[in-house]
Amino acid sequence: MTPDQLLVAIRSRLDEWERLARAAESATWHAKEPDAFGCRVVSISFEVGHVTASILSGNAEHIAAHDPASTLRQVEGYRRVLARHTPCDGRHGLVDHPIACHTCSDRGPCPTLRDLAFGLGIDTEETTP
Secondary structure (H helix, E strand, O other): OOHHHHHHHHHHHHHHHHHHHHHOOOOEEEEOOOOOOOEEEEEEEEOOEEEEEEEEHHHHHHHHHOOHHHHHHHHHHHHHHHHHOOEEOOOOOOOOOOOEEOOOOOOOOOHHHHHHHHHOOOOOOOOOO
């Protein structure tokens, strides 16, 4: 994957995560205490209603911990790292065909961009036909 392709893939994935989080942003998410069967209830309250689901304890905690506000913080954190590792020409800032990471000075996708891609589930070895 070229640096340009990787940047597009990362930005696209972050935009998608943000869109999904914002769509669910009006809800509040809570994992309640375990019930008699050892399951926890995930409670999601919306402006127009309320949903509860009885889920295994670890799953309920995971779901509640990855609420829209948490996801939006993650997206912002990824974008901050991305801004520091955006490829440039080494002289005048950003260019259409980047040749080196602004921070690392690595040619091609720097290790940081590859790590961001990995965390976002993007295969950096993919090639475009």
